[in-house]
Amino acid sequence: MVTLIVSTTNDPASMGPASALLAMPGWSPTTSFEGMRSYANGEVRMLQHDQSIVKEDNLDIRWEELSHESVDNVIFLSKHTAATKRPALTVHPIGVPHLKEGDVPPQGGKPGWAAPPNPRMGPWIHYYGGYTSWTCDNIGSTLEYWKREDVAQLVWEGLGLGGGAAVGEWDRKENVWVGHLLSGYSLPMDDPGQSKVEDAKGIDGTWKEAIRAAFEATEIAFPGGEILAHLDHKSFKGWQKKAVTAFLEEQNINIGKPNDFKA
Template identity: 55%
Template sequence: MPGWSPGPPIAEAMESFTNGNVRLLKHERSIVAEDDLDQRWQEATGESVSEVIFLSKHTAVSKRPALTVHPIGVPHLKEDETPPQGGTPGWAAIPSPRIGPWLRLMQKIAVEQGLVPEFEVTLEATHHGPVTSTPTMFVEIGSTEDHWGRQDAAQAIALVLWKGLGLEDGNAVGTWQRNCEKVLLGIGGGHYVPRHMDIVIKDGVWVGHLLSGYSLPMDMPSQVNVKSSEEVAGMWKHSIKVSYEATKAAFPGGEVIAHLDHKSFKGWQKNAVTCFLQEQNIRIGKPSDFL
């Protein structure tokens, strides 16, 4: 892939490369430890940063080969908790508007490159750090050391970047330029958010944060006939609120609509979430509302 040149040196033992308005950084540290990389780059070079895309290794208990994309944050953690994989407790990054479009681009390229069905192409729920101030997403190869070294998987990700950032022909994929479009805020489900994935994989769907069950910690109420969100304690309300606000910031002029994985909730949990969304004037949508 032509066009890359050595970039400006920075004082943190990182190599950088440039191609048009894209900067590629190579470093040896853990990505989740790279807090404020966007601000640090601007301070070191004087260049403003409009978005951050982290290329990373994905691990999974299943060890299934996978190409994944996801937003980041740990909005469910209390202030006195230590995030296990970076970030700041209670924080959600501004999600990159490219997440949905790049998921679909990744699926297309993976099929063309013969990686499917061996590799699963999937979203992941919002999780881990590092802290950023600009729209951010992770793009990952998983799920074991054997897969991380696969040249065909790396080539597929390189093509996603090449095409997705418009380096091939100037036509970037996933640039948010429209007003009044609907944006999915996923609430509930497992780490790979299958119910939300069913919607986002379809053309034209925009997606922000994806909160799985572990990002919605709820204390069991004294009675299960919940009629108000105040009856259920826990960080779940904060998690939804900051994730909604971050998603709105990523899609100015868009309509952020919550999509619930209903079957992942117990009755009292669904009642509490529904009540809270209504109290916050956050619309709850059906799958057909996003298509």
């Protein structure tokens, strides 16, 4: 099983960490892949090209078909932007579960789909000390921060390329796994124009589909595990919280308490 790291020269937050990572020992160039430069280091493969990362759908399948190597996970190095311009180093699963079939995702991806969250994300959170999830590494939110190379060190140590144990080679004794985090824009809800909402009926929008997609993806990633939903009460208006709570109960998705999410 190999891990693919994907970078692009047209994104400074991708190129900086990629260059720093390749400057570390153990890398050797390999045969190019679909025109992308390719490097190997143990069970890790680095792909580097000059195009947009968001166009690389099904990269794991394409790699397996041409190289005959099974892919365990894919890490995309990319930038992050935020209106607050607050710098952030994050790792998170990809997906646009709130979009409808036929919608054109602004940053790539498959509408209505979410990637199964990688089990490594939880340990990477505690190891690096940031607020993370998995599959895309972002550093932001401005050019000043995109040039930093923090991600390279995270990936280097996280994957065990420095000779130590990979962070995330663990079993269920950790107790708590990390799944999808759905931001407000991922739960689009039409305001019912009423102050009282007792259930989710009549609240239009694709928020239900987004919750279902995130739940199903998490269920695939952690078979047999108990999946709990955590609601950030400060992020919801009263009627939104009631609607989401009612829908979770309807779908038999348990709502956890804060202590349930502590390992």
